[in-house]
Amino acid sequence: MASEAIKQIKHRGQNAPFTPLARKLSASTQLSENEVGYLEALQGKTSEFPKGTQFIHDGEPLKQAYIVQSGWAIRYTLLSSGRRQIWGYILPGDAIGFHVNFQRSASFSVSTLTHVVLSQVDPDQILQLYRDQPVLAAGLSWCAAREYTLLGDQSARIGRLSAADRLAHLFLELWHRLELIGETEGAWLELPMTQADLADTLGLSLVHLNRELGKMRKRGLVTITKTGIRLNHFDQLMEMSEFNPGHLEGFRL
Amino acid sequence: MASEAIKQIKHRGQNAPFTPLARKLSASTQLSENEVGYLEALQGKTSEFPKGTQFIHDGEPLKQAYIVQSGWAIRYTLLSSGRRQIWGYILPGDAIGFHVNFQRSASFSVSTLTHVVLSQVDPDQILQLYRDQPVLAAGLSWCAAREYTLLGDQSARIGRLSAADRLAHLFLELWHRLELIGETEGAWLELPMTQADLADTLGLSLVHLNRELGKMRKRGLVTITKTGIRLNHFDQLMEMSEFNPGHLEGFRL
DNA sequence: CGGCCAATTGATTAAACTCAATCTGCGTGG
DNA sequence: CCACGCAGATTGAGTTTAATCAATTGGCCG
Numbered sequence: 001m002a003s004e005a006i007k008q009i010k011h012r013g014q015n016a017p018f019t020p021l022a023r024k025l026s027a028s029t030q031l032s033e034n035e036v037g038y039l040e041a042l043q044g045k046t047s048e049f050p051k052g053t054q055f056i057h058d059g060e061p062l063k064q065a066y067i068v069q070s071g072w073a074i075r076y077t078l079l080s081s082g083r084r085q086i087w088g089y090i091l092p093g094d095a096i097g098f099h100v101n102f103q104r105s106a107s108f109s110v111s112t113l114t115h116v117v118l119s120q121v122d123p124d125q126i127l128q129l130y131r132d133q134p135v136l137a138a139g140l141s142w143c144a145a146r147e148y149t150l151l152g153d154q155s156a157r158i159g160r161l162s163a164a165d166r167l168a169h170l171f172l173e174l175w176h177r178l179e180l181i182g183e184t185e186g187a188w189l190e191l192p193m194t195q196a197d198l199a200d201t202l203g204l205s206l207v208h209l210n211r212e213l214g215k216m217r218k219r220g221l222v223t224i225t226k227t228g229i230r231l232n233h234f235d236q237l238m239e240m241s242e243f244n245p246g247h248l249e250g251f252r253l
Numbered sequence: 254m255a256s257e258a259i260k261q262i263k264h265r266g267q268n269a270p271f272t273p274l275a276r277k278l279s280a281s282t283q284l285s286e287n288e289v290g291y292l293e294a295l296q297g298k299t300s301e302f303p304k305g306t307q308f309i310h311d312g313e314p315l316k317q318a319y320i321v322q323s324g325w326a327i328r329y330t331l332l333s334s335g336r337r338q339i340w341g342y343i344l345p346g347d348a349i350g351f352h353v354n355f356q357r358s359a360s361f362s363v364s365t366l367t368h369v370v371l372s373q374v375d376p377d378q379i380l381q382l383y384r385d386q387p388v389l390a391a392g393l394s395w396c397a398a399r400e401y402t403l404l405g406d407q408s409a410r411i412g413r414l415s416a417a418d419r420l421a422h423l424f425l426e427l428w429h430r431l432e433l434i435g436e437t438e439g440a441w442l443e444l445p446m447t448q449a450d451l452a453d454t455l456g457l458s459l460v461h462l463n464r465e466l467g468k469m470r471k472r473g474l475v476t477i478t479k480t481g482i483r484l485n486h487f488d489q490l491m492e493m494s495e496f497n498p499g500h501l502e503g504f505r506l
Numbered sequence: 507c508g509g510c511c512a513a514t515t516g517a518t519t520a521a522a523c524t525c526a527a528t529c530t531g532c533g534t535g536g
Numbered sequence: 537c538c539a540c541g542c543a544g545a546t547t548g549a550g551t552t553t554a555a556t557c558a559a560t561t562g563g564c565c566g
Binding site: 162163204205207208211212226 | 553554555556557563
């Protein structure tokens with residue numbers, strides 16, 4: 001057994017003794033022992049999905065919510081023509097479907113990009129958490145507001161940036177988000193998505209995306225390997241993409 | 254005085270005796286007298302802004318939340334290059350900034366497109382509402398989930414549709430949203446935005462948008478006047494834009 | 507070795523952008 | 537009452553960006 005989740009929880013010594021979600025929230029506020037315990041209990045029942053599994057289906061009823069312990073997923077919609085638009089990437093520590101109590105059916109699909117370990121959260125647990133745990137409730141509300149902001153920035157990225165700038169903007173977003181949960185190594189980040197995924201995220205054709213990515217690599221802006229990417233010139237990437245890190249700041253109480 | 258808000262509240266006889274927000278929620282669930290009263294009390298302090306007023310500023314602290322009683326606004330971000338991306342339109346009955354308790358500063362700006370009447374909601378009132386009024390809390394949570402869905406659909410629209418299809422998709426979204434609050438007349442809807450606004454919503458240049466809009470008009474798909482638009486062929490518009498009305502359905506309790 | 511998935515490249519076409527005018531309705535001051 | 541100015545809409549011409557169609561390559565696994 002010794003599941004991925006356990007490894008994820010324990011693999012960092014001093015800085016991050018918690019689950020990715022606790023780590024994320026701890027960056028903004030000091031969680032009490034009680035709250036950490038509550039969070040851990042909430043994340044008791046884990047389930048695992050292999051790479052490429054769709055576990056939330058656009059239009060179908062939502063039954064429960066999830067918290068990601070490890071692995072990546074995408075939130076997306078398919079148009080009736082078969083085209084796909086990825087809304088964004090779901091990383092460890094992200095919450096999925098916490099609106100389950102208020103919306104009949106899902107308005108997006110979620111599929112795993114890697115092997116993923118999820119904690120299952122019952123709808124009633126969510127209501128209870130919001131009643132009994134003001135700090136955690138604020139933390140999850142902040143997560144929701146943050147998701148909304150990410151999606152707004154995604155619209156700006158697609159609507160108002162050139163292909164190369166969209167790439168730079170997305171890489172910076174992912175770097176900042178991974179940084180928060182301790183999954184970067186300097187300017188390096190692991191990226192599990194394919195170029196087809198990137199194209200469907202950024203509203204580009206696969207061919208065009210491939211070419212623009214190649215140009216960025218040749219210009220030395222990024223170094224790309226099979227498993228990830230190194231951002232060689234943060235300043236240039238920030239400038240070309242007009243990335244606004246203020247949108248990712250923490251929450252207050 | 255006899256403010257716009259009062260007129261808005263009273264201007265419909267049998268179908269809609271409430272504020273736009275109550276009207277919106279009533280489409281999904283029967284609100285008790287108590288709940289309606291609570292909502293009305295919440296919306297006591299109104300303020301009015303003339304057309305073209307920015308009242309939420311990206312990056313600046315949020316002080317309070319709002320509920321729109323009448324008029325239109327846009328939620329948007331400005332890139333540092335000056336380009337603008339409109340995230341979406343804010344209509345009567347929409348809530349703004351209800352995440353005020355959980356996010357330090359705004360991640361978007363809001364400006365009025367018309368004269369707008371707003372109810373001001375204090376952050377503490379929101380917390381109290383979530384504690385004491387489960388039905389209204391669910392309604393507002395549903396509104397938030399719906400905003401998220403609208404923004405996801407906005408990404409799909411910009412990322413994966415042609416210019417004409419983006420227009421059709423947006424018009425259908427607005428028609429459905431206005432229909433819910435009783436502000437359509439058949440296939441007709443009033444639209445206060447300029448073509449420049451539309452271009453910044455749909456990720457297009459003004460010139461291109463103007464041409465595509467002209468083509469749609471010439472094809473008879475829509476009839477455009479100075480104040481609004483008539484959707485002459487819902488079926489064709491739905492098909493070309495792959496619009497999914499399921500994303501706008503009501504909530505459950 | 508064969509097959510498959512992902513990445514890459516070439517050639518052509520189509521969509522959308524930019525720059526630059528012009529037009530139109532409307533309100534305002536002379 | 538009319539000239540002027542302005543915001544918003546429209547049109548023309550030329551350029552750029554990105555999409556499409558069609559192969560080909562490279563790595564990995566059975």
